[in-house]
Amino acid sequence: MIELLKRIKACPDRDSLLDMLGAHFREQGFEGFGYMVPSTEEPGAMVFELRGLPEAWRNIYRDEGLSKSDPFPQYVARHRHPIQLIDVWKSGTLTPAEREFVGRAREGGITDGFLIPTFGSHQQMGIFALGQVTGPEVLQRADIDELQAIMQAAHTQLDRINQQGVFPRLAPREVEILHWIAHGKTNSEIASILNIGLPTVSTYIQRLFAKLEVNDRSAAAVKGVKFGIISV
Template sequence: MQSHYDRIETLVDIGAVLTYLRDLAISSGVARMSYYVKPQFENAASVATSVFSYGYDPEWLALYDEQGFRLLDPIPDRVMEFGALMTWQDAMGWKPNTSEQETCFERMREFGLLHGFGLPLYGRNGRDAYAAFDFLRHVDEVDPDAVGLIRSMAQAAHQRISIIVEYKYGGPLLSEREAEVLTWQARGKSNNSIATILDLSPDTVKTYSKRIYAKLEVTDRVGAVVKGLKLGLVKI
């Protein structure tokens, strides 16, 4: 396990940290994972929260973002309030649910999202986050060593990301249009949706995204959003 800590501490890019965590999770038997990057003092369901995900059905991701299920899903915030590992099923029944939340849960079941669990992750200066992992079976049926590794490495990865955000980055200048694109990315909109909102072509939005990543010295949307929030470049 120490070798993983050592490796994570050498990474200087948020995307690289999340990729390392994803690959480690896959090698440990995880079929799906997600990591919610939220601004300080915002809840995990906020429109300002950016989600890194792996292994989820694209149709579910579209429902989650485009149809607003993210705003209805209480599981991330319930896990954060609980303050420890919590299965999705336990989170669903932890508090009374609205009819909209029950609809969200029913759709989760339709996509086989049954046995995952959530983790609260704690970082510097209130930079907390939520992560979820799914071994496709109840956590009690998973090798405890595998679960322990994932819990430890998720926390280590988040701490590393918090440090990168706080100390690594300077203050690049974005154009007005680049700032608009980054703001809509932070609000969870897809490139196609941003193109519609800004009356641009999807290819033009992709071009702006590449310029944003280059200026912010990141490799992906999650990294750009996290850095943009830190530097005050995103208008939520």
């Protein structure tokens, strides 16, 4: 795995890196994979790359805008750890639209697999989906920790290749405060939640406003979601 991580870090462009990942995943028994990141143009939407999945499903997903009702990205974003697709399918919390999406996905030939979250240097979340397994034993023998390490390295490199200079760099505490701003908390409430002083909260807010190039809390929250820095 160390050699693969080195190759990922040295990969100079997006297509070559995704091709490399696809070849590795196929060796592990996963014929298809997807890579999704939040859209910078449409808050709440995802930009996606689908490889090795049934062509009919790829066309439907893209042309009919099914990505908007895809429950998988938000599900894994909430849990922030690897999950198995079957666990989402069996979830009792899906909306009717999400259940319809799952039904169409299964009819379209999508099989069980894994969803694995990754986090970039600009707090940009990326989600990898692995599926189209060559046999049930693939899921049983899969080393999730190793897969996540590979995907994290790939996302970091993709973030470096594609997003350098686009996303503002927020400190971890600034991200926390932005999260609570987006949830409507006042400065006093944020200070209490994070157990820090009110002046400290004000200082952090001034800094993140400057980094996001906004002048108010609503604009900061919108931009945070748009850039994938936070999710609500």
